[in-house]
Amino acid sequence: MTTRREFLKHSAATIAALTLPVSARAKTGPFTKLTARPASMQLAPPSYPKTDIWGYDGIMPGPELRIARGARVQRSFRNALPQASSVHWHGIRIDNAMDGVAGLTQLAVEPGQTFDYDFVAPDAGTYWYHAHNRSVEQVARGLYGALIVEEDEPPEVDREEVLILDDWLLDPETAQIDPDFDSVHDRSHAGRRGNFIATNGRPDLSLEVRQNERLRLRLINAANARIFVLSLAGLEGWSIALDGMPLASPEPLTDALILGPGQRADLIVDVTANQGETAHLVRIEDQEGFSQVAFPVTGLASAERRGEPAALPRNPKMEVTGLEDAVFVRLNMQGGAMGSLDAAVLDGERKSFRELVDANQFWAFNGTIGMTEAPLAELALGQTVELEIYNDTSFPHAMHLHGMHFREIGQDGTPGPLRDTLMMFGGETRTIGFVADNPGDWLFHCHMLSHAASGMMTWVRVA
Template sequence: MTQMMSRRAVCAGLLAAPLIRPGRAAASAPAPLTARAASVQLAPPGYGMTEVWSYDGSLPGPVLRAAQGGRLSRRLVNELEVPTTVHWHGIRIDNAMDGVAGLTQEAVPPGGSFDYDFALPDAGTYWYHAHTNSMEQVARGLSGPLIVEEATPPDVDADEILMLDDWLIDPDTAQFYADFTAPMMRSHAGRMGNLIGVNGRFDHRLKAGQNARLRLRLINAANARIFVLRLQGMEGWTVALDGMPLASPEPLVEEIILAPAQRVDLIVDVTAEEGTPAGLLYAADDDSWQALVELEVSGRASDARRAAPQPLPRNPRMEIGGLEEATPREMRMEGGAMRGMASGRFEGRQMDFQELIQRGQFWALAGQVGRGADPFARYRLGETARITLVNDTVFPHAMHLHGMHFRQLNEGAAGPMRDTLLVMPQQSAEIAFVADNPGKWLLHCHMLGHAASGMSNWIEVV
């Protein structure tokens, strides 16, 4: 069963906050994906346009679709005034294509380009985003959905991508608050927006008839916000997490907790009658719910609901063996306001508090502040890894592993495949994965302000 946690637990965690290498040669030049500035109507009517950083001029970036087993080829063209890269989040990808500046490639300078070309082994819901100064570049708009389609998709009336996000906007100018290095945000829960929306709109709407069956692909593209969600006028099943299919669909009986970078695929039936409220709600606080997506119900799609859906087709390489022989390791999260940062203490070592402030580094991961020259661990190709993530802070952290998926271990049982796991304050979680993808892979908090200010490490598979 998927592991759920209470909305109160999440809210409690948040309330603690006040040398460019060419890509593989292709038969023809890849289609461009251009990073450039653009103006969009992000805020409600009556407000001005917002200057964003975009892919191909839209926010979010264009939907990229490809078939499982195929390849995706795109030429990143950088028309921004700053260097950038693209990370293809959740794809079990060739290391040279992973898009991490300083680890897997050098950043693409202004006016430069880089060809990304890679295989797509797994069907599912993924996304792409900047991975150079990610906290600012993603917050300014550099992200978009990536859908890898099954050979046999489920029987649904509509397949909807819902990319959830928030933006920190100055209401007087409709522009982003530009202080992306503010110590308060970096040392607390992260950069939280005052405008919340879906697919670049604050008022996203869908239409369907009663008894329509929808596939909802939810992607949390927010910089730091944990979305707590529930359905209204719909009932359904969770069928995939972070792109990976569940062994069987799980009925939705609890709220959905979606941390930054996580995805969930739902298959839902519209149960509401015409004219009654329906949609996707989010917990605005611990006591109230607001509409995130409104669903207009008109007529009937069919006279009765269908039978429960079948599982999505399995992706390859989903088994994890060799757990008993695996060497256990511990990766401890430390620092932040109201704990480690206040004393400047990481793993028993004193660091000058003012030095931390000047460096903008408030967090540590496995006793290390920021990505170092040596990896947290080196694994032989095919070795099984076990890592216990220990959150010794008062804030939640969404821990993301590049290049591979893992399973959470709980009393000997292995949970669903994921690439991002939410670890709550003062809790721990053990993950296991097969190190079957050679290269240097980032392991970091996807509260991007935390990663930018110290909570980032890496492993190597050789």
């Protein structure tokens, strides 16, 4: 068996040879530059120095990209970082060559080099873009931004807010980012979790609102590993979309909303707090509530609340058909601290758990760590897949499928909402179904990025 390094090199070279170069494609206009470069920002309170970050165009979050459904995104990515990088457009069902996975769909963009991303956004919704080479470090340093694709008929709201949730692991003395991105503890346990929690780069984000004002909140979890458990105070509303895809009908927000790394949720909320009070998007940790975003109520929007909102317009190709004849695939997730993994295949050789620890690799899919030469599944175009996943570990994992969306299939066979990232907890067995309708080699990995870096990566091929 070839080594992982050889496989990645071979895959990238093959795809590069078979893909029409972007420069040879029809272009609708000049490409807008998107530069990844070092910068500094006042992340911690003013009594601390600025934090050195990496940001797209030198800011964090990166520039918000907002387009209409069906419009074209053309960005000339320039790498001004000290290490190679690439850009992944998370959740967008796009051409495989534009997916931005270094080593699988493209070569990593070396320092000083450029790469032109050119694709059409077929689905309205809340998406995001982020680095996809050495992601555990580059995303943690700030390389991400929102990508908003607007509906043909947007919902009736007074305004909307894009809220990117993240945590940062900072030195409490210097406010600088902890540089230990290969921490054995993080890789073998729950992942790299920060000690400084922020929204849009601010720990104290406050947005003035008016009583009975109707807001659309676009929530994006850009954290390396933190699971955000959220609720509302002084706000009432509905969930209208998950991972960019509209729900069949708005669902009242009566329980806590769980948002794993990489996941998104669109909410429509009404401000029910009185004038002079403060409403909150609440983060729940250890059964305590903390303000993630404050909404001071400074006026009156209307005397009464509106009725329930209508559902968002559907995106194309949202149905998962053919489940009765689906090809069955199984994925066993193994490893980590307190796990039962005693050995696994790494770089083509079976190694003991002690040898895996020495290699700083802790997680396996079906007994193999990291990318393999053969895909998890080789699928015909249009084939329906039933993928059963067993989390035989002690930790949660956010499983993200590139290029396609799926529906979780309940025990009674009922499909759930269309998503691209599945939050799985220890000991769970879950089944997802999807139609392999997007040709190419697509990554499937844990979005706890320390877990992906230490073994939890595989791929599927759609012929």
